Amino acid sequence: MELKSLEDWVVEKNFKAVHNVVDVASFGGPTREYQVRVDPNMLVSYGLSLAQVEQQLTNNNANAGGSFIEAGLQQINIREVGLVRNTHDIENTVLMTKSGTPLRVKDIAVVAQGPKIRLGQFARAIRHDSGTLVDNDDVVSGIVLLRKGADADGVLKDIHDKVNELNTTILPAGVKVVPFIDRSDLVGLTTHTVLHNLRDGILLVVIILLLFLGNARGAIIVALTIPFSLLFAATCLKLKGIPANLLSLGALDFGMVVDGAVVMVENIVRHLSHQRDGDTRTPKEKIFEAAHEVQRPVFYAIGIIITAYLPIFTLQAVEGRLFKPMAWTVAFALLGALIFSMLIAPVLASFFYPKGTREWHNPVMNWLIVVYRRALRMAIRLRFLTVAGGVAGLGVALYLWLGGVIGSEFLPHLDEGALWVRGTLAPSTGQTEGTRVANQVRVLLCSFPEVRQCTSQVGRPDDGTDTTGFFNTEYFVDLKPKEEWRPAFHQNKEEVIAAMNAEVNKIPGAIWNFSQPIADNMEEAVSGVKGQLATKVYGNDLKNLEEKADQIVGIMRRTRGIEDLGVFRVLGQPNDNFEVDRQQAARYQINVADVQDAIQTAAGGNPLTQVLQDEARYDLVLRYLPEYRNTKQAIEQIRLLSPTGERVSLAQLCKVEERDEASEIYREGNQRYIAIKYSVRGRDLGGAVKEAIDQVTAKVQLPRGYHIDWEGEYKSELHAEARLLLIVPLTILLIFMILYTMFHSFKWAVLILVNVMLARIGGLLALLITHTNFSVSSGVGFLALFGVSVQTGVIMLEYINQLRVRGHSIEDSAVEGAVLRLRPIMMTMLVATLGLLPAAMSHGIGSDSQRPFAIVIVGGLISDLVMSIFLLPTLYVWMAGEHDVLPAVEGEADV
Secondary structure (H helix, E strand, C coil): CHHHHHHHHHHHHHHHCCCCEEEEEEECCCCEEEEEEECHHHHHHHCCCHHHHHHHHHHCCCCEEEEEEEECCEEEEEEECCCCCCHHHHHCCEEEEECCEEEEHHHCEEEEEEECCCCEEEEEEEECCCCCEEEEEEECEEEEEECCCCCHHHHHHHHHHHHHHHHHHHCCCCCCCCCCCCHHHHHHHHHHHHHHHHHHHHHHHHHHHHHHHCCHHHHHHHHCHHHHHHHHHHHHHHHHCCCCCHHHHHCCCHHHHHHHHHHHHHHHHHHHHCCCCCCCCCHHHHHHHHHHHHHHHHHHHHHHHHHHCHHHHHCCHHHHHHHHHHHHHHHHHHHHHHHHHHHHHHHHHHHHCCCCCCCCCCHHHHHHHHHHHHHHHHHHHCHHHHHHHHHHHHHHHHHHHHCCCCCECCCCCCCCCEEEEEEECCCCCCHHHHHHHHHHHHHHHHCCCCEEEEEEEEECCCCCCCCCCCCEEEEEEEECCHHHCCHHHCCCHHHHHHHHHHHHCCCCCCEEEEECHHHHHHHHHHHCCCCCEEEEEEECCHHHHHHHHHHHHHHHCCCCCEEEEEECCCEEEEEEEEEECHHHHHHCCCCHHHHHHHHHHHHHCEEEEEEEECCEEEEEEEEECHHHCCCHHHHHCCEEECCCCCEEEHHHHEEEEEEEEECCCEEECCEEEEEEEEEECCCCHHHHHHHHHHHHHHHCCCCCCCEEEEEEHHHHHHHHHHHHHHHHHHHHHHHHHHHHHHHCCHHHHHHHHHHHHHCHHHHHHHHHHCCCCECHHHHHHHHHHHHHHHHHHHHHHHHHHHHHHCCCCHHHHHHHHHHHCHHHHHHHHHHHHHHHHHHHHCCCCCCCCCHHHHHHHHHHHHHHHHHHHHHHHHHHHHHCCCCCCCCCCCCCCCC
């Protein structure tokens, strides 16, 4: 009890003083209270009732004020101090006086400090590197809750400082606060993974710039876009009050960020290096003309990429909270990149190239240009085959998209480096059995060499932050780094879970669920039950609901991929019901409230008042001695004092019967329901749940007024898809309007959009090859891919049109425009691809949420490069005519 008192009145108070800590939820340990355990026989002997004892205990624990008096120059307050301080004060409280002799509490009761009725228990087992297991089966824990929107890193640092202060200067010797699960561990691991990917991506981008430009000064100008864009985005996020998270940073493709600067600088270098007889332009004039030549396509291209992110801002619930900050981060970074490309890059070029420069011709690039020019002319001559190839590619994309070849899920799960295991026992499970199972499973899980430590919690906290009972057992399993796992598990968490699941399933009567600490909270918030996914059967009759739930479980058990099946049962709770016989009660002039008070106080214990010790407060509880309340028969003999002075037992006043009833009743939408929880492992979530829905719909007949809802991540996935299916077409229409505004031509806008649609082929194939499910994360990747693909088409089409204005034929314009834009297009594609390649290939902790996003963009850009340089010019020649709307001339031709 001493540890729990320190937790409640010292540790918790100090943690709450930390800025942005909103609460501390304690779990485990016996809570101290002052107990007055009454002997009912002594009450009879002295003619007392429980109500009289209750009143005297309450009346004899109070302070009062008597105003003040003045003595000289001072005001002196008058106070009556009557608070009880200890058990001695309580024992000597006078209940009545008989024949001049006071009757005190100690004459009829035992007064002692004791633990409250336990609602839960917390324990911890640690496995040392030597293999030694240290198990503590009853410890005190506290969960520190962060204020929503607060900076986690800063608060964690303050908490660690407070822990150090508690351990060194506040807590008594031999008592220490020891963190066992710390959000900063996961933040540190994910930060390391993301920064590692960013570093590799930036290096690859710079290398590509050097190789293609062959110009260190130009590469430096382009590379400076990255820090400028980051600072610009960070400033905008700060002003808007949006914290930059790891997903935002991980999804920031620096290749995409520098694309505009790549086009600008490449064009400037090309103009500066071209020297002609009679050309009197200064380097600054050439830089101005080169910048003016590409400023329009760069402006529109980056604007369209930002527009492509608009659907992300419409996402709601969990997916909205995850991806909206990412969309803001990317939008602000691209806006910064646009400002740098349009305004700063040309100015820097004028300083870096005061006397002009000579363009370095990469021999590999020169060879590619020669080969590409021949291949493109052949593709244009064989335009039917070229277009047929594009149509075939579109057919493949539609098949992959609509044919169910690629699995689906709501969101990829972040690997937290730990497990959260939940065991559900029968609803009537008591403290002894629940604790026994928790102790057994905790030691069992910690016996795995892959485990560092394991904690168990059974029941619920004393403060009521959870409403479960001793039938609910939960375990935090802290895993070692995968490199230290046994080879048999192949560093695969699913295999570890399968091995643990096989062991815990040997315990009879328990239903198990495997998740992760943060994921478990999110899943419960989304599904409404303690499980990843839930099927809820709604209706009125609880027995019918449980029967239908059992039938559904039997069907779902045969569905591949569905694991951790279990019904949240509500029936089967044994109760001893004391139903008041109103006629008997009227005979003795006793009302129902008197009976309720007797049962609540004598059997359950009733907190009457509190004992104050400095800043600590402990309940003062009145109840019968254990031997008079621990059995049904003893409770039946609890006696009430009637107004006539008779002693009447509960057996005389109540009809007592044993009945199995509901332990709790779940309601949602003003309807009762029974929940079935389950998880999906070894298969895509969408496919497994869809198959289960089809099977249940075909085989389960529900009574009139009953219905089934499929909740959790599956329902969230459907909502997100429905929203995107509405918003994405509107976004495409908006992009089409932007393209039409740029080209003033319906034809060219459609041509670019057709080219963009074919970029999906690579993204879908990448998902298929890497066995990655389609999720909201990969959907966001397709939106980003859409914008980058439009950029490629805009840059090429704009220059082709400019060549036509300068007098070139349609085919020559298409070929030479594509050839002249091959280098900037390849540069933009490669830097955008390689910028995310490390994230697409990463498997470290923290990479799971950004990997599908990166895979889609990398695969899509590879296919888009092929489509852009062959299909777009071919379609252009096919669609172009003599009366096309063309732009005004932008500078001189350099063909």
